[in-house]
């Protein structure tokens with residue numbers, strides 16, 4: 485019997501009509517559908533696929549054992565997540581070895597700061613793995629502002645708000661255009677870094693890009709609490725004819 489394939493399928497930033505034709509075909513045809521979620525939550529990738537799954541689809545939720553309960557710097561964080569990804573890999577591998585294909589639903593693009601890549605590295609060489617690219621959350625975000633993100637030879641920096649404040653300020657000072665993700669509890673620190681770089685008047689916060697609750701706010705007007713799905717943007721102002 486030939487092995488099944490594990491497909492990491494990018495579903496785009498949130499709107500169900502921003503999937504590729506290939507992603508749409510795979511999701512609608514899948515018998516086994518896996519996805520990550522926080523315990524007690526539906527999971528954003530599963531939400532995007534709502535109404536698309538086969539009536540007989542078998543769902544395989546993979547629930548993170550920790551999200552923000554243990555700091556990322558704590559060695560227990562890595563150990564705990566590593567064991568979790570190993571266990572998820574085993575579940576998918578068992579299905580592939582039984583000849584079953586599995587679709588893993590991924591928000592945005594699977595290879596862009598996504599959890600799927602932790603499965604991909606563990607599955608490589610053990611089972612066939614295929615990846616379907618998706619529109620990233622940041623593309624949804626800059627399109628929501630109605631302005632291009634980069635012109636001419638603008639340099640675009642993508643940073644995580646989890647970086648130290650000095651490092652963020654340095655990166656913001658050195659770039660033309662900017663995307664900052666994973667903001668959450670780091671908004672106050674990020675705001676200080678943007679201000680230290682002298683760019684607070686240019687910064688926008690986009691929450692829930694391409695989702696029904698989408699909101700675009702100048703950073704100056706943003707409140708201290710941001711949802712998980714939030715991106716800070718500074719548009720490039722580069723060379724143009």
Ligand SMILES: C[S@@+](CC[C@H](N)C(=O)[O-])C[C@H]1O[C@@H](n2cnc3c(N)ncnc32)[C@H](O)[C@@H]1O
Nearest residue numbers: 497592593596598620621665666692693713714
């Ligand atoms: C673990 S990363 C996943 C990125 C995803 N693979 C992608 O291609 O965009 C999660 C972060 O992406 C950003 N993000 C993803 N989709 C978003 C959206 N629709 N609106 C706002 N932020 C989004 C947020 O900053 C969030 O904290």
